[in-house]
Amino acid sequence: xxxxELALRSAWARRTALAMAIxxxxxxxxxxxxxQQLRDDTRNSFSNALSGVDxxxxxxxxxxxxxxxxxxxxxxxxxxxxxSTIEKLTQLPSVAWTIPIQLGDSYDGHPVIGTSTQLxxxxxxxxxxxxxxxxxxxxxxxxxVRAPINENSQVAVDEVTQVVIGSNVAKxxxxxxxxxxxxxxxxxxxxxxEHSDFTFKIVGILKPTGTPLDNxxxxxxxxxxxxxQDWTMGVKMPTGDKQVKSKTxxxxxxxxxxxxxxxxxxxxxxxVFSSRRIIESxxxxxxxxxxxxxxxxxxxxVSIVExxxxxxxxxxxxxxxxxxxxxxxxxxxxxxxxLAIYRALGAPPLALLGFIGIESLGVCLAGIIIxxxxxxxxxxxxxxWVQTNFGIELLTGLPTGExxxxxxFICLAAMIVSILPAWRAYRMSLADGLQPPVAG
Amino acid sequence: xxxxxxxxxxxxxxKTMKAALSLLVAAIVTSLSIAGYLAAQTKGxxxxxxxxxxxxxWQKEMWSSISSPGKSxxxxxxxxxxxxxxxxxxxxxxxxxxxPSIIGKKIRIAGYIVPLDVARDKQREFLLVPYxxxxxxxxxxxxxxxxxxRSTAATKMKQVPETMSIVWIEGTLKEARVSxxxxxxxYLMEPVSVYPWQQTK
Numbered sequence: 209x210x211x212x213e214l215a216l217r218s219a220w221a222r223r224t225a226l227a228m229a230i231x232x233x234x235x236x237x238x239x240x241x242x243x244q245q246l247r248d249d250t251r252n253s254f255s256n257a258l259s260g261v262d263x264x265x266x267x268x269x270x271x272x273x274x275x276x277x278x279x280x281x282x283x284x285x286x287x288x289x290x291x292s293t294i295e296k297l298t299q300l301p302s303v304a305w306t307i308p309i310q311l312g313d314s315y316d317g318h319p320v321i322g323t324s325t326q327l328x329x330x331x332x333x334x335x336x337x338x339x340x341x342x343x344x345x346x347x348x349x350x351x352x353v354r355a356p357i358n359e360n361s362q363v364a365v366d367e368v369t370q371v372v373i374g375s376n377v378a379k380x381x382x383x384x385x386x387x388x389x390x391x392x393x394x395x396x397x398x399x400x401x402e403h404s405d406f407t408f409k410i411v412g413i414l415k416p417t418g419t420p421l422d423n424x425x426x427x428x429x430x431x432x433x434x435x436x437q438d439w440t441m442g443v444k445m446p447t448g449d450k451q452v453k454s455k456t457x458x459x460x461x462x463x464x465x466x467x468x469x470x471x472x473x474x475x476x477x478x479x480v481f482s483s484r485r486i487i488e489s490x491x492x493x494x495x496x497x498x499x500x501x502x503x504x505x506x507x508x509x510v511s512i513v514e515x516x517x518x519x520x521x522x523x524x525x526x527x528x529x530x531x532x533x534x535x536x537x538x539x540x541x542x543x544x545x546x547l548a549i550y551r552a553l554g555a556p557p558l559a560l561l562g563f564i565g566i567e568s569l570g571v572c573l574a575g576i577i578i579x580x581x582x583x584x585x586x587x588x589x590x591x592x593w594v595q596t597n598f599g600i601e602l603l604t605g606l607p608t609g610e611x612x613x614x615x616x617f618i619c620l621a622a623m624i625v626s627i628l629p630a631w632r633a634y635r636m637s638l639a640d641g642l643q644p645p646v647a648g
Numbered sequence: 649x650x651x652x653x654x655x656x657x658x659x660x661x662x663k664t665m666k667a668a669l670s671l672l673v674a675a676i677v678t679s680l681s682i683a684g685y686l687a688a689q690t691k692g693x694x695x696x697x698x699x700x701x702x703x704x705x706w707q708k709e710m711w712s713s714i715s716s717p718g719k720s721x722x723x724x725x726x727x728x729x730x731x732x733x734x735x736x737x738x739x740x741x742x743x744x745x746x747x748p749s750i751i752g753k754k755i756r757i758a759g760y761i762v763p764l765d766v767a768r769d770k771q772r773e774f775l776l777v778p779y780x781x782x783x784x785x786x787x788x789x790x791x792x793x794x795x796x797x798r799s800t801a802a803t804k805m806k807q808v809p810e811t812m813s814i815v816w817i818e819g820t821l822k823e824a825r826v827s828x829x830x831x832x833x834x835y836l837m838e839p840v841s842v843y844p845w846q847q848t849k
Contacts, residue, residue: 255767262764335767477764477773478796478824478834481788482742500763500772504811507768 211555215563218546219570222539226571229532233575234582236528237618240521241583244611246602247514253600254280254503257419258471260332261307262480263496265289265297265487266469271497272506278309278469279499280420281319282598285311288466291429293492297470302483305330307471310432310464315391318377320425322432322464324348328372330473333417341378343385343412346370349430353459361459368431368457372412374422376595385410389425391435418601430462472496525618529572529625536568536629540636547637560637565630572622576615689756690841693818696755698778701835702792703747710740710790744790746823746835756818758845759795761809773798774809776817776837795835796824797842804841814845 219226258279266274267287276282291308298306307330310322325348331338349368353361371389383389388407408427416422434457474483480498487496540547547560555563584604591602699707724730759776776795777788788794797817799805809815819839 251768255769258766261766335771476796476824476834478775478791478794478836479742480764480775481794482738482791485738485742485788498762498764499766500774501811503766504763504768 211559211563214550215567218543219567225535225539229535229571230575230578232528232531233525233572233622234578236521236525237576237579237615238582238586240518240525240614240618241580241611242586243514243517243521244614245583245587248608248610249602250600251507252603253418256334256417258332258499259335260330260473261471261499262474262477263472263484263487264469264499264502265293265306265472265494265496268493268495271495271502274469274495274497275499275502275506277311278471281311281424285468288468289470289494290492291464291467293490293494294467294470296490297472297487300483300486302474302476302479302486303472304475305473307331308429308467309469309471310429311468313391313432313435315377315389315425316381318374318381318423318425319420320371320391320427320432320435322427322429322467324429327426331421331471333419333421336417338417338421339415340372341375341413341415343372343410346372346411346426346428346431349428349459349462357459359458359460362456363430363459363462365434365457366409368428368434368462369408370411370427370431371408372414372426373410374414374424374426375416376422377425378413380592383410383413385413391425422601423595429464429467430459433462433464522614522617526621528575529618529621532568532571532575532622533625533628536564536571537632540564540629540633544636547633551637557634557637561630561634563630564633565626568626568629569622572626573619576618576622580615689816690818693754693756693840696750696753696757698757698759698793700750701747701795702790703745706745706792713737713740738787741788741790744792746792750821751823752820754818754820756816757795758814758816760812760814763809763811768808768810770799770803770805770808772809776815780812791834795821795837798836798838799842800838803839804843805839806843809842815842816845817842 264275264278266278266285267289269286273283273286277285294306294308297303305326307327308322308324311319313320325345328338328345347367347370349363352363352367373383373389377383387410389410390407408425408431414421472483472487474480484496484498487494550560550563551557587602588604591604594600594602757776759778760780762775762777764773764775765771774797776797778793779789795817797809807813817837817839818841819837822836822838824834824836
């Protein structure tokens with residue numbers, strides 16, 4: 209006990225240098241763990257997002273871009289596809305269902321997705337169907353009009369302007385069933401762009417899914433068109449009070465001309481290649497991609513950057529630990545008298561080896577623990593922001609498999625590094641007396 | 649003198665020993681890698697080649713239709729008639745019949761992975777295809793050259809199936825029933841084991 213107290217007091221006397229050493233270890237651990245956890249969480253978020261969809265169909269272009277904007281709302285679509293192709297797609301013999309995706313508008317930073325009720329039937333998040341926390345799906349406007357659809361077909365505006373919101377939207381914006389939402393044209397809320405003519409009513413709130421849908425506002429394609437009724441060539445035309453007051457809308461006018469993309473489910477997955485060929489030969493210049501293949505390709509590219517970051521993280525950790533060793537080694541020369549007094553008090557040389565070894569190990573471990581805590585704290589603080597901006601769910605809590613491995617690597621390196629000053633102290637204590645040579 | 653002799657002898661001894669040792673090591677390494685491959689194999693599953701999945705009659709028909717120079721010899725790439733001919737050929741590929749005699753057999757077959765799910769876990773469904781880049785960079789193979797692989801909880805699998813990695817799969821071959829005008833198309837397997845392919849010969 210006496211030795212422990214002595215060690216602590218000795219360390220306290222050199223607290224500034226040791227605190228710096230601890231900080232450098234903490235920062236390096238923070239970098240390494242942060243990179244690792246960010247990578248794992250990103251992968252998980254992306255993998256959960258889209259199960260059960262066999263093909264993603266969009267305008268011809270870059271396959272990875274199509275997946276990124278149509279599934280994860282990252283980036284911007286460069287072109288749309290004609291809506292008439294959706295009907296052609298659905299009629300193909302090998303196609304079981306299609307989910308149209310219409311993007312471009314937002315509600316206070318949350319993307320608004322125009323889609324159909326098919327989404328609630330066929331979308332799978334992490335292989336599980338969508339569940340409602342409260343409420344029901346929005347009404348399918350097609351069920352509101354009676355059979356011969358013509359120019360006279362009218363739908364009630366109230367029934368078209370319904371939305372279902374993701375769990376995060378409900379939580380962040382404190383919205384509940386029956387509340388109104390004013391949707392914005394474009395991606396950010398700003399001056400004069402609020403589509404204030406139509407207030408959308410929340411009819412359903414989804415349970416958390418861990419997918420980009422948690423952040424989304426879902427409405428029917430017709431509802432999506434309704435947002436833009438008064439817009440001509442990108443400018444909102446003053447129409448007076450005419451539109452605002454009408455309780456019904458022209459059904460045909462609400463039909464979209466173009467949509468952003470479409471998710472397709474097939475009757476049999478063995479037909480994925482033949483269906484793809486048929487879809488790509490439809491008029492309209494379409495592209496059909498296998499989402500799994502595209503994401504694997506994307507991961508392969510991203511993994512180069514990830515590995516580089518991990519390598520840098522590892523190097524930083526090693527240099528921080530070497531820093532600890534050098535701080536302790538330098539301090540040893542200043543502590544020659546202290547060590548000699550311990551010897552004079554009866555400490556065997558081996559005890560000094562343990563004394564210094566435990567001190568440097570303690571510094572490393574303290575750094576690791578602080579680094580771990582720092583990582584968790586930052587992940588916890590940043591989680592909501594990352595979730596809304598990138599759709600990635602950051603998980604706090606105990607690290608997972610690979611993170612433990614890198615923690616183990618740091619601990620092992622710390623042990624090896626602590627041997628250095630300890631061994632030097634042991635050698636010195638054997639050779640030195642109470643009047644050691646001044647030059648180290 | 650005596651001492652030197654012994655050392656020399658010892659040296660020559662050690663040289664032979666070294667040669668023998670390295671031979672032994674090489675032998676062990678080779679046998680280990682083969683043993684590793686064999687250990688991964690499950691008994692009772694017959695190694696099968698992709699051509700065994702094509703009905704012989706269909707194969708001959710396709711061959712004669714592709715190689716008859718009278719029809720396609722004078723066509724130019726991209727011309728209307730060449731495109732029409734290609735379309736016809738593709739349709740025949742998409743509706744390619746399966747070989748009924750191989751259904752229900754326990755087989756082992758090697759191929760490339762085309763994943764169908766985004767999720768990167770062991771339940772990921774994939775298509776096994778016979779050549780690299782199939783369906784992504786080069787035209788897809790006929791329907792009877794695809795196996796839909798649906799792993800179950802009992803499937804032995806070490807790695808997550810990734811795009812275009814090469815694996816052996818072992819299991820009972822079934823038919824993937826599709827209700828289209830084409831009738832039955834393609835194969836299905838719920839494998840007992842999936843493991844990385846290695847060059848063994």
